[in-house]
Amino acid sequence: MPMNPDLEKERQGGTFDVEQLTHILDGGRDKTLKRHFLEQEVLKDPVFRGPDTRFLSREELFGELLRKHVAVIKKTQELSIDDINEASTIYSAAMNNNVGPLTLHSVAFVAPLDLMADDEQKKKWLIPAKKYEIIGCYAQTELGHGSFIRGLETRADYDVNTQQFVLNTPTETAIKWWVGGCVAVGDIGPKFGFGGVDNGYLCLNNVRIPRDNLLAKTGKVLEDGTYVKPENPKVVYGSMLGIRAALPKVGAYNLSKAVTIAIRYSCVRHQSEIKPGCGEPQVLDYQTQQHKLFPLLATAYAFHTVGVWMLDFHSTVMNEINEGHYHRLAEDHVLAAGLKAVINWKTHEGIEICRFSCGGHGYSLASSLPVIYVNHVANSTAEGETVILLLQTAVYLMKCVIDLEQGTPLDPSVAYLDQSFSKSEQWCSDVDMHSLLKAIQFRSKKFTEYVSSFVKKELMATGNQQLAFNKHKVILVECAKAHTEAVIMNAFVTKVDEILQSNPSVGKVLSLLCQIYGVTEILAHSGDYIQYEYLRKIDLDNIQDQLFKLYTYIRPEAVLLVDAFDFHDEVLKSILGRYDGQVYENMFKWAKASPFNKQDQGTFRKYIQQLKQAKL
Numbered sequence: 001m002p003m004n005p006d007l008e009k010e011r012q013g014g015t016f017d018v019e020q021l022t023h024i025l026d027g028g029r030d031k032t033l034k035r036h037f038l039e040q041e042v043l044k045d046p047v048f049r050g051p052d053t054r055f056l057s058r059e060e061l062f063g064e065l066l067r068k069h070v071a072v073i074k075k076t077q078e079l080s081i082d083d084i085n086e087a088s089t090i091y092s093a094a095m096n097n098n099v100g101p102l103t104l105h106s107v108a109f110v111a112p113l114d115l116m117a118d119d120e121q122k123k124k125w126l127i128p129a130k131k132y133e134i135i136g137c138y139a140q141t142e143l144g145h146g147s148f149i150r151g152l153e154t155r156a157d158y159d160v161n162t163q164q165f166v167l168n169t170p171t172e173t174a175i176k177w178w179v180g181g182c183v184a185v186g187d188i189g190p191k192f193g194f195g196g197v198d199n200g201y202l203c204l205n206n207v208r209i210p211r212d213n214l215l216a217k218t219g220k221v222l223e224d225g226t227y228v229k230p231e232n233p234k235v236v237y238g239s240m241l242g243i244r245a246a247l248p249k250v251g252a253y254n255l256s257k258a259v260t261i262a263i264r265y266s267c268v269r270h271q272s273e274i275k276p277g278c279g280e281p282q283v284l285d286y287q288t289q290q291h292k293l294f295p296l297l298a299t300a301y302a303f304h305t306v307g308v309w310m311l312d313f314h315s316t317v318m319n320e321i322n323e324g325h326y327h328r329l330a331e332d333h334v335l336a337a338g339l340k341a342v343i344n345w346k347t348h349e350g351i352e353i354c355r356f357s358c359g360g361h362g363y364s365l366a367s368s369l370p371v372i373y374v375n376h377v378a379n380s381t382a383e384g385e386t387v388i389l390l391l392q393t394a395v396y397l398m399k400c401v402i403d404l405e406q407g408t409p410l411d412p413s414v415a416y417l418d419q420s421f422s423k424s425e426q427w428c429s430d431v432d433m434h435s436l437l438k439a440i441q442f443r444s445k446k447f448t449e450y451v452s453s454f455v456k457k458e459l460m461a462t463g464n465q466q467l468a469f470n471k472h473k474v475i476l477v478e479c480a481k482a483h484t485e486a487v488i489m490n491a492f493v494t495k496v497d498e499i500l501q502s503n504p505s506v507g508k509v510l511s512l513l514c515q516i517y518g519v520t521e522i523l524a525h526s527g528d529y530i531q532y533e534y535l536r537k538i539d540l541d542n543i544q545d546q547l548f549k550l551y552t553y554i555r556p557e558a559v560l561l562v563d564a565f566d567f568h569d570e571v572l573k574s575i576l577g578r579y580d581g582q583v584y585e586n587m588f589k590w591a592k593a594s595p596f597n598k599q600d601q602g603t604f605r606k607y608i609q610q611l612k613q614a615k616l
């Protein structure tokens with residue numbers, strides 16, 4: 001199919017090599033080539049062909065995705081893939097923006113076995129689980145409790161005579177609920193999204209399991225019922241840590257898809273007039289459309305950068321823990337908590353903005369933006385609700401303030417809290433990314449001190465930490481967000497500095513995106529910078545001008561920057577986001593193919609007939 005002339009023209013501009021940026025995003029040319037190979041292994045294999053999942057009922061969707069997910073597993077085994085990124089490539093190429101039915105087995109059942117099973121148990125369960133000879137799920141949440149783990153009611157009473165645990169969900173609120181991939185007892189019913197996953201309920205009534213079913217690497221029950229505590233009790237939370245550490249990159253992936261669709265479509269879509277008689281411009285030429293999408297384009301790159309960094313950090317900490325060193329578990333937990341919370345929340349807001357920016361066609365499943373949205377938005381609740389996780393980060397920051405007062409060294413990711421920040425020089429309209437980073441770190445430091453002063457005063461008054469925290473939860477959450485933004489911006493600036501050395505032309509365009517991210521973040525909290533007397537009104541006016549100027553620099557690069565995400569059309573599955581930009585013809589073809597247009601609407605005639613007969 002010929003290339004849409006608008007997109008063809010967009011691809012003749014640009015100042016950097018798209019392929020080199022794709023290689024950087026993938027982690028090197030070899031990784032790009034391997035990703036292409038794996039995608040083709042799926043896309044050329046007829047077993048992965050099937051009905052357009054956007055037209056399917058919940059039951060049909062589950063069946064079709066289960067069929068495909070089993071094919072994904074076979075393909076992954078056939079190709080001897082064990083790298084999680086490569087396995088995810090095969091998975092994403094097949095799932096058409098859905099979450100597959102066996103996802104929880106991979107991300108929430110295998111991981112705890114890896115982390116908390118002793119060698120014997122690994123042989124017994126981890127090895128067959130990795131081969132899908134046993135399929136598992138993660139049944140923690142109950143009808144009455146999800147966030148408050150210590151409030152869970154399920155019982156495991158030890159029967160010393162039989163060396164068994166007797167499992168019970170003693171109350172209705174104790175019923176296990178939301179259990180992804182729970183194939184025994186029942187499905188909890190239709191949901192907002194996640195149609196490919198059978199989130200189940202599980203009632204336990206005197207279910208007996210052997211003593212050695214308790215994962216024993218981090219704590220065990222002896223034959224006489226004595227409980228031997230794990231060296232570090234917090235490691236039992238580790239199974240939630242793994243998914244949280246991975247979700248920032250999942251957020252980046254989903255936002256990159258949405259931004260690709262919206263920016264390509266905004267170049268194809270012509271609407272209204274700027275100069276009368278000069279034809280309808282591309283909607284991406286409107287400043288308001290750029291103001292919707294360019295900060296999100298910058299955010300997608302920022303989130304990808306920090307998502308890769310978080311996964312590396314987490315993997316290092318897990319290796320340390322496997323060797324018995326727990327000193328970085330707390331930092332890993334609060335980084336994963338803050339990044340998972342902020343990134344997934346801003347991603348679902350961003351996907352919605354992308355959908356709105358495509359007008360009516362964004363609301364059609366032909367765009368796939370609604371599919372990406374309803375499947376992504378779960379990640380702001382699942383694996384730790386947003387506020388719950390931000391409070392974890394906030395409590396850690398309050399401890400950092402005490403550590404600072406006591407001269408205890410801080411973890412590297414919060415070291416900036418110990419830095420002194422002088423009020424900025426007057427800003428013009430070309431503030432560099434390092435100055436923007438300093439400002440964002442300054443705000444986080446000041447906010448942490450400000451919140452800590454309130455919590456301390458409350459603690460003095462009540463002597464109760466939980467009460468003190470509860471009274472200031474709103475500003476504690478804001479404090480955690482401010483810190484997390486400092487972590488994101490630091491990762492982005494660090495990566496762009498590195499790329500400026502290795503590939504100056506790519507680095508330059510990414511530094512523009514980094515400035516857009518930083519300026520947008522500062523303008524979103526401009527009142528704080530005035531209140532803390534770090535910036536003046538003139539500074540804020542200047543960086544507002546800078547933002548609009550940056551949009552003009554990014555405009556000719558925008559399509560190339562989303563092309564660099566390198567989504568194959570069959571992976572993106574969006575008519576608005578097609579690489580060739582042939583939207584209208586394919587929208588019409590897709591609509592005509594809808595089963596709704598094929599069914600004989602006998603019901604229509606039957607009921608309208610009744611109206612006519614009713615002699616209204």
Ligand SMILES: CCCCCCCC/C=C\CCCCC/C=C/C(=O)SCCNC(=O)CCNC(=O)[C@H](O)C(C)(C)COP(=O)(O)OP(=O)(O)OC[C@H]1O[C@@H](n2cnc3c(N)ncnc32)[C@H](O)[C@@H]1OP(=O)(O)O
Nearest residue numbers: 087088091106140146147148149150234237333382383384
């Ligand atoms: C082939 C590959 C396919 C790839 C597929 C890719 C696509 C996938 C897309 C999406 C997949 C997503 C699937 C989602 C499925 C969802 C699953 C679930 O939801 S499972 C259930 C999740 N539930 C939760 O997260 C519950 C949240 N609540 C809690 O974690 C806890 O209740 C709490 C909020 C942390 C409170 O804990 P507690 O009550 O014990 O009190 P605290 O005092 O706050 O904590 C005690 C100390 O423990 C430390 N802590 C807490 N949590 C952790 C942790 N996780 N790790 C380490 N340390 C932790 C805490 O800091 C306290 O420490 P101190 O202050 O005492 O030092």
Ligand SMILES: Cc1cc2nc3c(=O)[nH]c(=O)nc-3n(C[C@H](O)[C@H](O)[C@H](O)COP(=O)(O)OP(=O)(O)OC[C@H]3O[C@@H](n4cnc5c(N)ncnc54)[C@H](O)[C@@H]3O)c2cc1C
Nearest residue numbers: 138139140141145146147178179180378382383384385387
């Ligand atoms: C798509 C999806 C898949 C899931 N898959 C699984 C799975 O496979 N296995 C599993 O075990 N669970 C699963 N879950 C459940 C999930 O882990 C919980 O929904 C999540 O932990 C939130 O807990 P909750 O639902 O009890 O919400 P609640 O904690 O009841 O939250 C309700 C509101 O109360 C607020 N709140 C609660 N506690 C506090 C507090 N201390 N301070 C301030 N505000 C508070 C929250 O911020 C929120 O606004 C899944 C959920 C979803 C949506």
